[in-house]
Amino acid sequence: MVSNLSPVKARERLNLIGRLLYDVRPLTLWERDTKTLPWPFAKLRKRYRDFAQKVIAPLALQGDLDPSSIDIKEIFVKSALEGFQTELMPYPIGTGHPIALARSFLLGPMLKAEEFCSACAGIGLALLAHDLGMAPLFISGSPKAILGWMRKIYKNIKRGEPEIAAFAITEPQAGSDAEETEGAEKAHSGCRARRVKGGWLINGRKVFISNGKVAKWITLFAAVEDGKMESWTCFLLDKSMKGLSTGRSEIKMGQRAADATELILEDVFVPDERVIGPVKAGWAINRNVLNYSRPVVGAIALGIARGAFERALQFCHEARLNNKRLIEYREVQMELASMLTKIQAMRALVWHTAKYTIPFQSAGSIAKVFCSDTAWEVCNQAMALMEDHGFLHVHGVEKAARDARLTQIYEGTNQINLLAIVEGQLNAEFRI
Amino acid sequence: MDKETLNLYKKLIKDFAEKEIAPMLEAPGRDGDLSKLPSIITTAEEIGLFHEENGLWGTETLKAPTVCLDILEQLSEVCAGVATCIHSRAIKNLTDGASACLKGIVVDTDHPTKIALLQFDKITIADAELEELIPRTGLGSPKIYRAKITQTHHNIEGATPYKAYLLGLCAIACGNAKGAIKKAYRYASERVQGGTEIKNHPAVKELLGRASAIYMLCRNALRDCFSRFNEITEEEILSMWAMVRELAVEAVSSALQVFGGYGYMEDYRMEKRLRDAMTLRGLPPSPLKTRIKIAENTGDKPW
DSSP states (O other): OOOTTSHHHHHTTSOHHHHHTOOOOOOOHHHHHHHHSOTTHHHHHHHHHHHIIIIIGGGHHHHHHOGGGSOHHHHHHHHHHTTTTSTTSBTTTSOBOHHHHHHOTTHHHHHHHHHHHHHOHHHHHHHHHHHHHHHHHHHTOOHIIIIIIIHHHHHHHHTTOOOOEEEEOOBTTBSGGGTOHHHHHHOOOSOEEEEETTEEEEEEEEEEEETTTTOSEEEEEEEETTOOGGGOEEEEEETTSTTEEEEEEOOBSSOTTSOEEEEEEEEEEEEGGGEESSTTOHHHHHHHHHHHHHHHHHHHHHHHHHHHHHHHHHHHHHOEETTEEGGGSHHHHHHHHHHHHHHHHHHHHHHHHHTSSSOOHHHHHHHHHHHHHHHHHHHHHHHHHTGGGTTBGGGSHHHHHHHHHHHTTSSSOHHHHHHHHHHHTIIIIIOO | OOHHHHHHHHHHHHHHIIIIIHHHHHSSSBTBOGGGHHHHHHHHHHTTTTOTTTSTTOTTGGGSTHHHHHHHHHHHHHOHHHHHHHHHHHHGGGTTTOEEEETTEEEESSOOSSEEEEOSSEEEEEEEEEEEOOSBSSOOSSEEEEEEEEEEEEEEEOSHHHHHHHHHHHHHHHHHHHHHHHHHHHHHHHOEETTEEGGGSHHHHHHHHHHHHHHHHHHHHHHHHHHTTTTOOHHHHHHHHHHHHHHHHHHHHHHHHHTGGGGGBGGGSHHHHHHHHHHHHHSSSOHHHHHHHHHHHHTTOOO
16 A cells, blocks of 8 residues: 555645646656657667667577677678668768767767667677777768768668678787877887888787677777887778788677687788878877777666666566565665666766767766776676576676676776876866 | 694695696686596595595684685685585585585585585584576586475584584685785786886776785684684674675776786686686675674674
């Protein structure tokens, strides 16, 4: 029986204006938040969610146990036919909603990241890493890259070709060094491009490249001639190039459906037309790509946490203790409320970051650090709440925790991102 | 046990861990080469780890209970899964040969024939239907079952099995963290980023310091509990149970972070440590339930 002091009952005693000011609608936070989104983001969010539930979620557990048993290219094509893999540019080059892109370039990718990764972060990463691979073409600002290469690649994708892209910066001896200024100044890039007639010859290795195995297109960064990281130049490679091969695919703790593969370059000839942006402008392109991608990692973490919460909530509805559903225990409710609070805080930060017209360094890093740390907390809370069920694969919560852990590492470890925040706000905030 | 015997015993365990257990983890596979586990358990038996008097949880060993902490820490520094197997096997010396069962969960090397339901002041020997819990996050070496009691037999009075089981698993969580931290210190001295070893970076120092502080706090608290094994109260044990496993996850996670991307890859065996720590934490009762029970037990007269 509902108490007379409950908000729903108590509200009935108010006059019309009082009742209009007192919102007790039984809506989920997802529903409430979606209503706040400007057009056309609300509709986009629902489309992403539908796709995640119908296509991604059914493959989540299987893809985690045995990544080779799912076909990422097939999922990519399904996503592409929905228009989800060509959204960085508006029609007619891509399928990005022009008003959405004009209102907020990042909100669409962030909504997509949350929905896809709440279903499965591994498959979500594989689909989102394609956007990361395409990003340098756009961020270079080069008309040739945008109107030439992006248009061509997007045209093929829209036709249903699985032309997946990958972003290649990490090297065996340069992980963090590829992601922050101080380290990069002292680092030596192992991947080097030597000038030859008509183009460049590239030698070296890249490691941990998401989609490295399945990608056709790779935006790869190499130092030119004898230069260090400041000479980094962005090149657009494709798998048909002689001398380009894939090496080891790492076995990861989580996000296992997306491969993390080594790229081996042995005298790979890259013609001049494949240089993206000016020569030696690669470091700037790399850093700015991270400004756009780090907030999306925040959204990935948010999605993972939300997925863990939803599964833990469902478990609490189904499991019983002493003939009472777990959800009916106050201690369990409090723990779930704590998780929900953190998820809302993450979403608030992610959506706030999307409001900046042009994403900037500290904004991206703040979103990434906060959301990844909080997602790890939420997933661990969910696991601990479920006790021995928490560590069972079948419930998907321990998978979410393993998936969440990677968000504290990739796109720059959180420690590197803290340095990026200091650098980004050095003069304005820290005034050093 | 005199000091010389104790040192010999510790060396024996250390050699066993390095020569028998470590090679298992050098093989590929999520938890190493588990086909080596039976021979590891056989060797553990041969060196006396399951001896009724002088083995782990043996009657003589329990006269100096911190030896048990040292043994479990030494073993779990190399592999928490194998340490858990040895711990659960040794506990059977205290439970009439039955496999320990806490809150419906049994951990053992083989399929148990009888289980011992653990409570603070007594254990109940019982039969049960067992459901193996796989696939799961970590602790790949032992078998973990959910038990549905079908028949109870007799009770055995006494708190020793309960104390030994819970404190032993806490010791394993702690030792697993120690192994992770030691590896992280080594890696930080070798890996160069930004032109210097990463151990010189403030962020890495913070991670290592945090992990070390957690480990030392937990180890010292456990050492105190083990040294007062006979007098320790249920609330003190539950406090260890509530906090050590959770803190151990944090310590291992901090150590893993030092490795950057490499820490997340199966080869480096750091992610295995984190998965093991998370699984140890998941054994019921959960940290949350345990904290509530402590408050309920304590009533209005803490300390």
